[in-house]
Amino acid sequence: MKVSRYRKEGGISYSLGATVTMEFLLRCPEDIESVILHPGFDSSAKEDILKICRGNGIEVSTDVKPFNILSQKENCFVIGVIRKKDMKIDAGDHVVLVNPSNSGNLGTIIRSCAGFGVTNIAVIPPAADHYDPKTVRASMGALARVKVEVFAGFEEYRKRFPGNNLYPFMLDGSVLLQETEIKSPFSLVMGNEATGLPPEYKDVGTPVRIEHTDAIDSLNLPIATSIGLYEATKSAFMQK
Amino acid sequence: MKVSRYRKEGGISYSLGATVTMEFLLRCPEDIESVILHPGFDSSAKEDILKICRGNGIEVSTDVKPFNILSQKENCFVIGVIRKKDMKIDAGDHVVLVNPSNSGNLGTIIRSCAGFGVTNIAVIPPAADHYDPKTVRASMGALARVKVEVFAGFEEYRKRFPGNNLYPFMLDGSVLLQETEIKSPFSLVMGNEATGLPPEYKDVGTPVRIEHTDAIDSLNLPIATSIGLYEATKSAFMQK
Numbered sequence: 001m002k003v004s005r006y007r008k009e010g011g012i013s014y015s016l017g018a019t020v021t022m023e024f025l026l027r028c029p030e031d032i033e034s035v036i037l038h039p040g041f042d043s044s045a046k047e048d049i050l051k052i053c054r055g056n057g058i059e060v061s062t063d064v065k066p067f068n069i070l071s072q073k074e075n076c077f078v079i080g081v082i083r084k085k086d087m088k089i090d091a092g093d094h095v096v097l098v099n100p101s102n103s104g105n106l107g108t109i110i111r112s113c114a115g116f117g118v119t120n121i122a123v124i125p126p127a128a129d130h131y132d133p134k135t136v137r138a139s140m141g142a143l144a145r146v147k148v149e150v151f152a153g154f155e156e157y158r159k160r161f162p163g164n165n166l167y168p169f170m171l172d173g174s175v176l177l178q179e180t181e182i183k184s185p186f187s188l189v190m191g192n193e194a195t196g197l198p199p200e201y202k203d204v205g206t207p208v209r210i211e212h213t214d215a216i217d218s219l220n221l222p223i224a225t226s227i228g229l230y231e232a233t234k235s236a237f238m239q240k
Numbered sequence: 241m242k243v244s245r246y247r248k249e250g251g252i253s254y255s256l257g258a259t260v261t262m263e264f265l266l267r268c269p270e271d272i273e274s275v276i277l278h279p280g281f282d283s284s285a286k287e288d289i290l291k292i293c294r295g296n297g298i299e300v301s302t303d304v305k306p307f308n309i310l311s312q313k314e315n316c317f318v319i320g321v322i323r324k325k326d327m328k329i330d331a332g333d334h335v336v337l338v339n340p341s342n343s344g345n346l347g348t349i350i351r352s353c354a355g356f357g358v359t360n361i362a363v364i365p366p367a368a369d370h371y372d373p374k375t376v377r378a379s380m381g382a383l384a385r386v387k388v389e390v391f392a393g394f395e396e397y398r399k400r401f402p403g404n405n406l407y408p409f410m411l412d413g414s415v416l417l418q419e420t421e422i423k424s425p426f427s428l429v430m431g432n433e434a435t436g437l438p439p440e441y442k443d444v445g446t447p448v449r450i451e452h453t454d455a456i457d458s459l460n461l462p463i464a465t466s467i468g469l470y471e472a473t474k475s476a477f478m479q480k
Contacts, residue, residue, distance in 0.1 A: 108460055115452035115459055145455045178474040210470070211477040212355035215385045219355055220348055223466040226459070230450065230467045234418040237451040 001036050001061040003069055003081065006133050013131040015080035015141065016071050018045045023141025024080050025049065029056040031144075033081040037062045041077035049078065070133065084131050087147040089120035092185050093232070094164065095225060096122040096157060098201075099192040103128040107138025108222040109190075114142035116229040117236075121148045122157050122187075154189075161187070166205025167232075168197050169224055173209030180208050182232040190228070193221045241276050241301040243309055243321065246373050253371040255320035255381065256311050258285045263381025264320050265289065269296040271384075273321040277302045281317035289318065310373065324371050327387040329360035332425050333472070334404065335465060336362040336397060338441075339432040343368040347378025348462040349430075354382035356469040357476075361388045362397050362427075394429075401427070406445025407472075408437050409464055413449030420448050422472040430468070433461045 006014060012033070015021040022045065024032055035053055037046070039062055053060045066079055095113055100106050106128045113121055121130075128135060130148040151157040158166075167182060168189040182188075189204070191197030196218065201207065210227055212219060219227070246254060252273070255261040262285065264272055275293055277286070279302055293300045306319055335353055340346050346368045353361055361370075368375065370388040391397040398406075407422060408429040422428075429444070431437030436458065441447065450467055452459060459467070 108463070111456055111460060112463060114455040117453045117455075119455075140456065142456055176477065178477070211474075213357045215354040215357075215359075216351055216380065216382055219466070220351060220462070222460070223348070223352060223463055226463040227467055227470045230470075234451075237416065237418070 001034055001059075001063055001066060001081070003036070003066040003079075005069060008129045008132070011084050013082045013084055013136060014070055014133045015082055016073065016076045016133055016137050018043060018049070018078040020137055020141040021078045021080035022049065024082060024144045025052045027144035029058065031083050031085060032056070032058050033083050034059040034061065036066045036079040036081065038067050038077040039064055043077070082131075082136075087149050089122060089147045089149040091161060092120060093118045094120050094122055094161070094185070094187045095229070096124065096154075096187050096189040097127065098124040098154060098189060098197055100127050100190070100221065101193055102221075103132040103134040104138045105193060105222050106130060107135040107143070109225050110135070110139040110146055110148070111142040112222065112226040112229055114145045116226075116233045118229055118233065119146040121146055123148060123150045124154050124157065125150060161185070167228070168201040168204050168207045169228055170197050170202060170207045170209060171218060172202070173207035174202070175206060175208050177208045177210050177228065177231050180206060186232055188225065188228045188232060190221060190225050241274055241299075241303055241306060241321070243276070243306040243319070245309060248369045248372070251324050253322045253324055253376060254310055254373045255322055256313065256316045256373055256377050258283060258289070258318040260377055260381040261318045261320035262289065264322060264384045265292045267384035269298065271323050271325060272296070272298050273323050274299040274301065276306045276319040276321070278307055278317040279304055283317070322371075322376075327389050329362060329387045329389040331401065332360060333358045334360050334362055334401070334425070334427045335469070336364065336394075336427050336429040337367065338364045338394060338429060338437055340367050340430070340461065341433055343372040343374040344378045345433060345462050346370060347375040347383070349465050350375070350379040350386055350388070351382040352462065352466040352469055354385045356466075356473045358469055358473065359386040361386055363388060363390045364394050364397065365390060401425070407468070408441040408444050408447045409468060410437050410442060410447045410449060411458060412442070413447035414442070415446060415448050417448045417450050417468065417471050420446060426472055428465065428468045428472060430461060430465050
């Protein structure tokens with residue numbers, strides 16, 4: 001099995017690690033082109049992986065070279081070769097990421113979205129690549145559980161989902177998150193790690209802020225997004 | 241100025257980057273042994289840095305070599321040489337980290353703690369090193385704003401603060417976070433990234449859980465900690 005370094009423009013991505021690859025095998029085996037095992041891989045997960053691959057006609061090879069090319073981590077023994085696909089998000093609750101720049105952060109946000117059951121994520125470019133292997137890995141495979149759609153711009157997103165209640169998260173948002181009722185279908189709109197949302201988002205929907213001390217400039221982006229998700233979904237979890 | 245690679249056992253750590261170093265210069269200049277500038281550093285922050293150093297008798301040198309030794313990041317132009325100190329936490333609200341293993345996560349948690357005004361952090365080893373330059377950098381310098389104390393064990397911590405209300409965060413915690421009144425002085429007790437808290441913590445205080453779907457095994461540790469901090473401090477922010 002020959003592999004090349006990941007390219008954003010290419011049609012292929014990689015899941016690095018057994019846990020991450022297993023998520024894709026379980027959730028969307030049709031997207032897996034092949035699985036590569038490290039010669040030193042002898043975990044109990046091996047039989048499970050082989051069984052799923054057999055059941056789905058997925059080619060399995062054993063080769064050390066792809067690991068040298070694709071992974072810097074010592075504890076990576078399984079690689080999934082994933083066919084990228086264009087995803088379309090569904091109507092409902094959304095997280096909207098405007099210019100997220102860090103692939104690890106994007107993956108961590110995808111993991112939280114899956115955890116809080118908000119499985120449709122809109123991305124407004126320029127943005128980190130949701131199929132970057134760093135994103136896939138940071139998502140712990142949760143990318144296999146969600147839909148991520150890249151829109152041309154925020155206006156295009158808004159036109160597709162005119163009924164969504166928009167909550168841009170801003171340092172100078174007019175209302176406190178804990179005092180705001182987040183109404184479904186909601187869109188939690190988050191800005192860039194360093195610069196936040198552009199000021200014009202203050203005229204969009206209900207701008208909320210997560211109050212913090214002036215000891216820090218801002219919360220880390222995945223943390224702010226996850227606090228928003230927690231607050232927006234907690235009543236649903238309480239009713240269960 | 242000669243520098244060596246960071247060593248946990250040594251008495252010196254490093255703040256990598258202008259923003260992080262500035263936090264230390266502003267908050268605890270007495271802990272800064274010297275500041276090293278990259279020959280290519282010409283940001284507007286340079287005058288501020290030089291001024292604070294002059295005012296506090298901190299030696300400043302310009303040299304490219306330390307950057308090659310200490311920093312892999314291209315955008316690092318300032319290094320602070322920090323004298324480590326033993327910190328003792330004060331009575332009050334605490335975050336207690338039991339066996340946190342990742343220095344980046346530890347730094348991100350420190351940043352959130354500073355943001356939510358919980359500036360006393362207890363660490364139960366084995367644990368990532370709060371003075372690791374990776375931790376310092378992930379904290380965005382917020383380490384200069386908090387106290388971190390390493391205890392021999394959880395029992396030692398508990399004996400020092402017998403009046404604290406303990407809230408261990410566990411996947412099978414008996415109560416939902418959103419249905420729990422977190423009473424000051426509180427201790428939010430968080431486990432290891434991969435394994436969580438040992439099961440015996442279910443008999444400690446009030447074990448809480450952050451409900452999430454079964455799409456993920458757990459939330460990322462800094463995110464779970466920050467959601468706990470948000471929930472525990474939000475009424476104080478609302479009263480302001």
